[in-house]
Amino acid sequence: MNEDQAVSALSALAHTQRLRVFRALVVAGPEGLTPSVLADQLDVARNTLSFHLKELAHAGLVTIEQQGRNLIYRAEYAHMNGLIGYLTEHCCQGGVCEVSESTQCNC
Amino acid sequence: MNEDQAVSALSALAHTQRLRVFRALVVAGPEGLTPSVLADQLDVARNTLSFHLKELAHAGLVTIEQQGRNLIYRAEYAHMNGLIGYLTEHCCQGGVCEVSESTQCNC
DNA sequence: TCATTAATTCAATGATTGTTGTATTATCGA
DNA sequence: TCGATAATACAACAATCATTGAATTAATGA
Numbered sequence A, B: 001m002n003e004d005q006a007v008s009a010l011s012a013l014a015h016t017q018r019l020r021v022f023r024a025l026v027v028a029g030p031e032g033l034t035p036s037v038l039a040d041q042l043d044v045a046r047n048t049l050s051f052h053l054k055e056l057a058h059a060g061l062v063t064i065e066q067q068g069r070n071l072i073y074r075a076e077y078a079h080m081n082g083l084i085g086y087l088t089e090h091c092c093q094g095g096v097c098e099v100s101e102s103t104q105c106n107c
Numbered sequence C: 001t002c003a004t005t006a007a008t009t010c011a012a013t014g015a016t017t018g019t020t021g022t023a024t025t026a027t028c029g030a
Numbered sequence D: 001t002c003g004a005t006a007a008t009a010c011a012a013c014a015a016t017c018a019t020t021g022a023a024t025t026a027a028t029g030a
Helices: A003-013 A015-031 A035-042 A046-060 A076-089 B003-013 B016-031 B035-042 B047-060 B077-088
Strands: A062-067 A068-074 B064-066 B068-073
Touching: A003 A015, A003 A046, A003 A076, A003 B003, A003 B077, A015 A035, A015 A046, A015 A068, A015 B003, A015 B077, A035 A046, A035 A068, A035 B068, A046 A062, A046 A068, A076 B016, A076 B077, B003 B016, B003 B047, B003 B077, B016 B035, B016 B047, B016 B068, B035 B047, B035 B068, B047 B068
Parallel strands: none
Antiparallel strands: A062 A068, B064 B068
């Protein structure tokens, strides 16, 4: 994770609809979700959703797999964990902190 | 952490300069840093920096303490950890995941 | 008190972003 | 092959954001 990637990922998440989409995909887990299901679940216009999914994909936070005429979107946990690590890197000059159990996902 | 707080925090971080400022404060730890030091260290105009620090403070990611004519800014680790938790909440429908050691800071 | 330094505020301007409507590509099933 | 569905692409406009310069507030020390 470098600075540009981090800013890109944060920008992608810094939006109500995209954050909802991403969290829905995090909850969905490895099965993923299709744009249609997401659009119904979150009540967003399909072209708007498409735009937002593209943003998330471009930021590396979700992956796309084609299955027939459906697309399966999935949260990219590795990238999310990389972002989280980037935020806390070299915390407190490396000396003072304790490390704790977290809710990081290893799917 | 609720949705609005999360979007607010993510928006605050989704910017090259503010991300640098925040990470510098994370590294600085409990001692914190003054705007002057940050401005020199990151080569940003003081009024621009002031604007960005206000954004970070408004998002709850940094705290401000006055010491004479200096202000001490510090990263608010609890809020950052709350944000991280929000992103991964109910991950994989609560069933499939393992929890790992992370780099979360407990200052 | 007065000059200096720390930091912020405000208005203005240029740049970026979000949403919508319309059109397009591609796949499926009859 | 043809109609229906899944999904994306594109252009346009409104709304929001970032930066700058100038002015302001507040604290320090001679």
